[in-house]
Amino acid sequence: MRRSLLAVVVLGAAFESAAQRPDSNPPCDRACLEGFVDRYLEAMLENDPSPELFAIGARFTENGIQLPLGNEGLWYGMSGYGRYKFYVPDVETQQVAFIGTVRENLANAGMNDGQGNLVAIALRLKIVNDKITEVEQLVIRPEVDLFGGGTASNRPFPPTGEAVDAMGAPHPIFLEEIPESERMSRDELIVTANYYFDGLQRNDGKGYYPFTDDCERYENGIKTTNVPRTDQETGETRVMGCKEQFEKALRGVVSRIRDRRFVAVDRERGNVFAFGFFDHDRLNWTWQLAEIFKIEKGQIRRIEAVFHRAPYGINSGWSTFEQGMSEAIQVVR
Numbered sequence: 001m002r003r004s005l006l007a008v009v010v011l012g013a014a015f016e017s018a019a020q021r022p023d024s025n026p027p028c029d030r031a032c033l034e035g036f037v038d039r040y041l042e043a044m045l046e047n048d049p050s051p052e053l054f055a056i057g058a059r060f061t062e063n064g065i066q067l068p069l070g071n072e073g074l075w076y077g078m079s080g081y082g083r084y085k086f087y088v089p090d091v092e093t094q095q096v097a098f099i100g101t102v103r104e105n106l107a108n109a110g111m112n113d114g115q116g117n118l119v120a121i122a123l124r125l126k127i128v129n130d131k132i133t134e135v136e137q138l139v140i141r142p143e144v145d146l147f148g149g150g151t152a153s154n155r156p157f158p159p160t161g162e163a164v165d166a167m168g169a170p171h172p173i174f175l176e177e178i179p180e181s182e183r184m185s186r187d188e189l190i191v192t193a194n195y196y197f198d199g200l201q202r203n204d205g206k207g208y209y210p211f212t213d214d215c216e217r218y219e220n221g222i223k224t225t226n227v228p229r230t231d232q233e234t235g236e237t238r239v240m241g242c243k244e245q246f247e248k249a250l251r252g253v254v255s256r257i258r259d260r261r262f263v264a265v266d267r268e269r270g271n272v273f274a275f276g277f278f279d280h281d282r283l284n285w286t287w288q289l290a291e292i293f294k295i296e297k298g299q300i301r302r303i304e305a306v307f308h309r310a311p312y313g314i315n316s317g318w319s320t321f322e323q324g325m326s327e328a329i330q331v332v333r
Contacts, residue, residue, distance in 0.1 A: 027091060030091060033090070033091065047075060047076075055129070058132055059134050060136075066317050074139050080103035084101040084164050084167055085098070085169070088272075090263075095124060103118055117159070121139055124264065138275070160306060164220065164221035170304070177268055183267050192293075196300060196303070215301055216301075219307070226241055254278045255279050256278075256279040259315070261316060261331075262330065273291070274291050275290050277289070286313065290306055292304045318332070
């Protein structure tokens with residue numbers, strides 16, 4: 001059943017601080033918001049949480065944990081830039097989301113060549129009065145064998161940072177502008193993106209799956225559509241697109257999709273950025289993820305996600321317990 005546009009929880013007021021007074025300056029445009037991502041990455045590389053860039057009391061989380069801004073998490077170890085950069089600016093809410101790659105030097109653990117491991121980063125920045133007031137980032141590092149001194153050898157895919165970096169740039173379809181007369185409203189885009197979560201959650205193959213015929217999905221830099229999948233009814237293995245996978249191959253793969261936080265909407269390009277959690281109760285672990293949906297004429301055409309395994313039931317660090325356990329749409333402003 002399609003979800004009503006009214007089934008939306010708007011977040012933001014609960015996270016206001018003295019740093020988030022009404023913005024008295026002209027709003028940032030697309031280029032300005034993207035520039036804040038570049039400035040943030042530079043500040044992290046230089047380990048410089050300058051008051052010229054960050055508001056007093058700016059809040060910072062990494063992988064769902066609130067940390068001091070400027071000296072812990074990726075701020076401690078970032079050693080360089082990667083190639084991949086995918087910006088989702090949201091002029092209306094003065095937020096910008098991003099998926100990209102950077103390098104992190106774990107030389108103390110003897111785990112790289114001195115240049116640093118490639119790691120994937122998913123990021124949300126909130127801008128008020130020309131300063132960053134909120135930083136939410138997901139850092140996806142290579143799986144590491146701390147005792148053996150190397151990376152896990154039984155991994156079926158390349159490390160996420162390496163695979164995402166190898167893509168080089170977002171697919172051109174993500175960058176195409178939607179004709180103004182065909183642009184969907186903000187709420188329509190969010191609700192359409194959420195059909196993906198609704199469709200996958202406890203999937204029985206009979207849900208509403210609004211995918212284009214040429215839909216493609218990339219997860220952690222790896223193409224996961226139009227590759228061999230097993231039909232769960234017939235046992236036959238064949239190549240399937242987005243919709244057929246949902247109908248025949250991805251049934252019951254997740255027990256709950258929660259804390260669905262839609263943090264940036266780029267109406268000009270039809271891109272929607274969300275953070276969320278995929279719980280697996282039988283395995284007692286959770287995928288913590290960021291996902292971008294390209295939507296055209298009410299259908300999902302491209303999907304790109306990065307994620308890592310996290311403790312079961314983990315919170316985003318920005319939601320209440322009730323919000324974190326909810327399967328409802330949550331809009332972050």
